[in-house]
Amino acid sequence: MKNFLWVTLFLLGGSILAQDAEENLPVENLKANVVNAQSDMPLESVHVINLNKVIGTITDAEGEFNINASVNDTLYFTFLGFKPQKIRVTNDMFKFGGTKIALTELAYALEEVVVRPYELTGYLEIDVKNLPVNSAYQYSISGLNKSYEAGNKNPGAVTKVLGAIMNPADLLRNLFGKKPQQMRKLRQMKEDDNIRDLLASKFDRETLTQLLQLTKMDIEDILSNCNYSTSFIQTANDLQILDAISGCYEEYKVLNRR
Known part of the structure; x- marks a missing residue:
């Protein structure tokens, strides 16, 4: 019973120390590029969010972005028409630079759809009266x-x-x-x-x-x-x-x- 207690305290203490060490990791400026996985072309205006620091940025015309991050932070990438992606920040990304994050295009099979929720005439005064009011x-x-x-x-x-x-x-x-x-x-x-x-x-x-x-x-x-x-x-x-x-x-x- 005593040995079990010591093992439990040891594991708990190790977990607390690991958590404190992770929280105290230095914050550095991370520079990387986002590209299209199919064409390797840079993607502009991709939203990049550091989920741990709760900060965001967007890529420039060259697909490049800068964001404050620490090792083990998670970056979340989202761009219209592409599959969202999460990347874990590593030491190598700071040490060597030139990191490329490739996003994959979403494939949609679309059929022709005609949507006519309301019968509109094109005249504002008439159409306003025909639209339902959210009460x-x-x-x-x-x-x-x-x-x-x-x-x-x-x-x-x-x-x-x-x-x-x-x-x-x-x-x-x-x-x-x-x-x-x-x-x-x-x-x-x-x-x-x-x-x-x-x-x-x-x-x-x-x-x-x-x-x-x-x-x-x-x-x-x-x-x-x-x-x-x-x-x-x-x-x-x-x-x-x-x-x-x-x-x-x-x-x-x-x-x-x-």
């Missing part, structure tokens, strides 16, 4: 600076608002309490212009799942329990989703302190 009203709780989306898109919102008033901290603790490290990244993500620009152009939640280490289902559950309608969850871009999660998390922190 997703919002309810607010005084003092929380938070609105709850409702209307015919989210008929249970009133009940959820009342539940939030009665016990709001418990409602959100189950959502965020299990993911404190990921949630702390929200503010960093919102402050980086390159990450915001990327998220504003995306609707697939792929980058968000990588940054927050959450599944798409986790994201939907968070927004649903924060009283966002199904319409918003399905149609908002990734930046709007980020801001919604961030706002809900800030509310959770205020309520949790109370």
Whole structure:
């Protein structure tokens, strides 16, 4: 029993030391190039995100980028029409330079599709009257600076608002309490212009799942329990989703302190 205890303490201590050593790794400027895997041609405007440091950049006309990183950081590359890719930073990438990251084109088999959601005439005054209006009203709780989306898109919102008033901290603790490290990244993500620009152009939640280490289902559950309608969850871009999660998390922190 005593030997078992010593082994456990030894392994635990080694794990803590390894974690501290990883966190204290020096931050250096990493320079590399992104190319098309099929043609070896440089790719411009590829978004590069350091998932550990929560910072981003884009490649220039030569496919080159510079980003602060440490050994063992994970870089996430995303570009329209190409498969997203994750690369682990190694010592060799700093030591030798000239690293090439090759992205693979996505192959789509598309059939001709004619989409006619609404009968539009081309005249603005007439077409505006024919478009459906999203009547997703919002309810607010005084003092929380938070609105709850409702209307015919989210008929249970009133009940959820009342539940939030009665016990709001418990409602959100189950959502965020299990993911404190990921949630702390929200503010960093919102402050980086390159990450915001990327998220504003995306609707697939792929980058968000990588940054927050959450599944798409986790994201939907968070927004649903924060009283966002199904319409918003399905149609908002990734930046709007980020801001919604961030706002809900800030509310959770205020309520949790109370």
